[in-house]
Amino acid sequence: MSASPPPSAPLPGLQLSENVALDRQQAAINASRTKIRSPSRNLRTTHMQEANVDNEVDEGVILAVASLSFSPSPESGTARTSAANDEEAGPTDAAQKSSSLRAAKRTSRAPSDFSQRPHTNTAHPPMPHQQQQQQQQTQPQYCRAGSNNTTDDSIEQQHPLVTEPRAPTPAMYWSQKKTWGTKPPKVRSQTLNAIGSHIYVFGGWNNTVCYNDVYVLDTEAMFWSRMRTTGDQVPPCRAHTSTAVGHRLFVFGGGDGTQYFSDLYILDTKSCVWTRARVAGTSPSSRRTHTCFHYNGFVYLFGGGDGHRALNDLWRVRAEPNASGAYEWEEVETTGGRPFPRGYHTSTLVGNQVVVFGGSDGQECFGDTSLLNLDTLEWTHVSIDPPLxxxxxxxxLVGMYLFVICGHDGSDYSSQVLMLKLDTLRWETRTIYGSAPAPRGYHACTLHDGRLFLHGGYNGQEVFDDLYTLDLSSYSYLPQVPEFVIGCHR
Incomplete structure (x- = not known):
């Protein structure tokens, strides 16, 4: 009888199975590391995470990421094949394949191979007919009641499929916004002010009724609400001015029908209380279609019309009351020659200067530009070719550009966006994508969060209640440019 092996010696079968298990485990670990090192997998994870953060990422980028992620590179395909085979092969085969894989990776890192890899800019956006096919595949179908997957022709006619060209990433883009809540009625000659993340619409009329309501737009939720105000009663008015000073709105002038006002009202947007300002001294005459702006503790007023003639006087009132609680008006004397009397112009504050552009005296439409230095109170008049x-x-004002939007050119209403570069005093044009608002004037516009908000207006036949935004894209960084001097590079 043969002797039994000593108890301390391992059984041969057990030793072999343990080695195979350990080798397979190590091969699986190596395979998982190879997968983690795969460049295409890392790029796919990064790009898709970024795409999930911003749902409005450009479709061309998504297609490029898709071509990079789901068309595996030679490296990633080799890694996945080796990993699958290593799970079935023995430890010797796994080691050989692992070493050959490392050698292949060292070889694939040559610059010539990198130049042949797909890049995100090589995948072009689809052509319009391809976009239409993609939208038709993903667009929900409208069904009749009681039918099964049947398209309602009447609904399709009401909602036709519109294919628009894709906008490049740095391009500006018009879009009509869908809002919720209690939105303002159709109005023209209203005012629009941005304070924080809210936009305030006050007054205006619809060619029949004049309003004195305040509507507030939450720009984050795109939700309208009608402000419940208390305090002094503000008369319905149009063609007035509303100037933001901190969280307060200074509303002056305007009128309703044949009435012209000269009262100053202040709305505290935090407490929702109207206050009719008590005035000390002489105040400006009643007027409409004037302009106001805030500078260095004063609210300035220029021009307008009183129903009989156009005006070109300049006034200012302190934004804080005096010791007796009254607001002090004073007429400002200037040098250099005032611009022609006018209304329906614009006065835009640029540093310590105000740019007065356009307007009308009731007979002529102007295209001249005047500058007022608010420190020296001196007017200068500049010629811009062509005089639009x-x-x-x-x-x-957006950086060093003045965005002149819509209005009337003396012959017809316009939907153009004119850009006046203030350092060169030259007009520039840019391609703007999306659906532009219909030609109009007497609308209101304000800048907030890299977007220009445009509301309401009139085109000679119809009064609007729509809301558009002009996404400035790369131009939204312009307000961060250093200070400049108007006309310094002319």
Whole structure:
């Protein structure tokens, strides 16, 4: 009888199975590490996470990411195949394949191979007919009651499929906004002010009724609400001015029908209380279609019309009451020659200067530009070629550009966006994508969060209640440019 092996010696079968298990475990670990190192997997994870953060990422980028992620590179495909085979092969085969894989990776890192890899800019956006096919595949179908997957022709006619060209990432883009809540009625000659993340609409009329309501737009939720105000009663008015000073709105002038006002009202947007300001001294005459702006503790007023003639006087009132609680008006004397009397112009504050552009005296539409230095109180008049005429437009400062939007050019209403570069005093044009608002004037516009908000207006036949935004895209960084001097590079 043969002797039994000593108890301390391991059984041969057990030793072999343990080695195979350990080798397979190590091979699986190596395979998982290989997968983690795969460049295409890392790029796919990064890009898709970024795409999930911003749902409005450009479709061309998504297609490029898709081509990079779901068309595996030679490295990633080799890694996945080796990992699958290592789970079935023995430890010797796994080691050989692991070493060959490392050698292949060292070889694939040559610059010539990197130049052949797909890049995110090589995948072009789809052509319009391809976009239409994609939208038709993903667009929900409208069904009749009691039918099964049947398209309602009447609904399709009401909601036709519109294919628009894709806008490049740095391009500006018009879009009509869908809002919720209690929105303002159709109005023209109203005012629009941005305070924090809220936009305030006050007054205006619809060619029949004049309003004195305040509507507030929450720009984050795109939700309208009608402010419940208390305090002094503000008369319905149009063609007035509303100037933001901190969390307060200074409303002056305006009128209703044949009435012209000269009262100053202040709305505290925090307490929702109207106050009719008690005035000390002489105040400006009653007027409409004037302009106001805030500078260095004063609210300035220029021009307008009193129903008989156009005006070109300049006034200012302190934004804080005096010791007796009254607001002090004073007429400002200037040098250099005032601009022609006018209304429906724009006055845009640029540093310590105000740019007065366009307007009308009731007979002529102007296209001239005047500058007032608020420190020296001296007017200068500049000629810009060509002298584009506008009235009932809006002018908003974005960096060193003055965005002149819509208005009337003396012949017809316009939907153009004119950009006046203030350091060169030259007009520039840019391609703007999306659906632009219909031609109009007497609308209101304000800048907030890298977007220009445009509301209401009139086109000679119809009064609007729509809301548009002009996404400035790369131009939204312009307000961060250093200070400049108007006309310094002319």
């Amino acid at each position: 005429t506008r009235l009932a437009h809006t002018a908003t």
